[in-house]
Amino acid sequence: MIIVSPSLLSANFLNLEKDIEMFNKSNAQWLHYDVMDGNFVPNITFGPQILKQVCTITDKFIDVHIMVVNPLETIDYFENCRIDMLTFHYEAVNDLQQCNAVIDKIHEKGIQAGISIKPNTPVEILEPILHKIDMVLIMSVEPGFGGQKFMPNMLGKCDWLHDYRRKNNLNYLIQIDGGINYETGKMAVEHHCDCLVAGSYCFNNPISFDHGVNSLLSLKKENQ
Numbered sequence: 001m002i003i004v005s006p007s008l009l010s011a012n013f014l015n016l017e018k019d020i021e022m023f024n025k026s027n028a029q030w031l032h033y034d035v036m037d038g039n040f041v042p043n044i045t046f047g048p049q050i051l052k053q054v055c056t057i058t059d060k061f062i063d064v065h066i067m068v069v070n071p072l073e074t075i076d077y078f079e080n081c082r083i084d085m086l087t088f089h090y091e092a093v094n095d096l097q098q099c100n101a102v103i104d105k106i107h108e109k110g111i112q113a114g115i116s117i118k119p120n121t122p123v124e125i126l127e128p129i130l131h132k133i134d135m136v137l138i139m140s141v142e143p144g145f146g147g148q149k150f151m152p153n154m155l156g157k158c159d160w161l162h163d164y165r166r167k168n169n170l171n172y173l174i175q176i177d178g179g180i181n182y183e184t185g186k187m188a189v190e191h192h193c194d195c196l197v198a199g200s201y202c203f204n205n206p207i208s209f210d211h212g213v214n215s216l217l218s219l220k221k222e223n224q
């Protein structure tokens with residue numbers, strides 16, 4: 001079963017409660033929450049205060065993607081939020097020992113740990129830490145904004161992660177984020193992605209939010 005994680009970045013912030021109710025009623029399993037600091041990426045979004053309130057109106061899995069220069073400190077800012085998965089960027093620390101420290105801190109809080117790489121970062125660099133992470137997030141656009149065009153040449157990274165997982169008997173999830181719609185989602189599923197993040201395709205879907213979610217959820221079945 002494919003996991004669909006609609007990205008709140010594309011929600012209508014003037015009507016956030018309504019959009020979260022729409023998400024709650026849908027078949028989407030996760031909610032993707034993009035934290036940007038205006039430093040690691042050229043954009044600023046939302047932080048712990050808003051997430052704390054969001055968590056009070058949904059029981060679904062909270063999937064937080066932090067695009068910040070200081071993941072180790074940022075974890076503490078979210079102390080009072082109910083987070084299920086916390087994903088940080090390898091490029092924010094650029095050092096495997098530091099990555100280990102971030103992963104350990106996330107796990108100590110009882111949260112699953114994900115690591116993400118930007119399009120220009122080779123996936124093989126993550127090899128020494130793959131045994132201890134719960135998810136790898138492959139960015140299929142440059143992080144910073146919703147509504148960008150999918151980069152199909154990122155799919156080779158998903159194949160590599162799938163092979164490595166099988167050969168080493170590991171269990172991490174493979175997530176992809178950026179430019180996902182029905183066509184690109186189909187490609188991602190064919191390249192072994194387990195979890196599809198989709199912002200504009202769900203929240204700005206011309207038919208409906210449910211249509212966006214359900215068409216992505218149907219992908220696994222078609223390829224099985």
Ligand code: DX5
Pocket residue numbers: 007008009010032034065141142143144145146147148177178179180197198199200201
């Ligand atoms: C981009 C964010 C994404 C974004 C995806 O940096 O990490 O989660 O919301 O938006 P779409 O699906 O519109 O490309």
Ligand code: ZN
Pocket residue numbers: 007032033034065177197
């Ligand atoms: Zn994201």
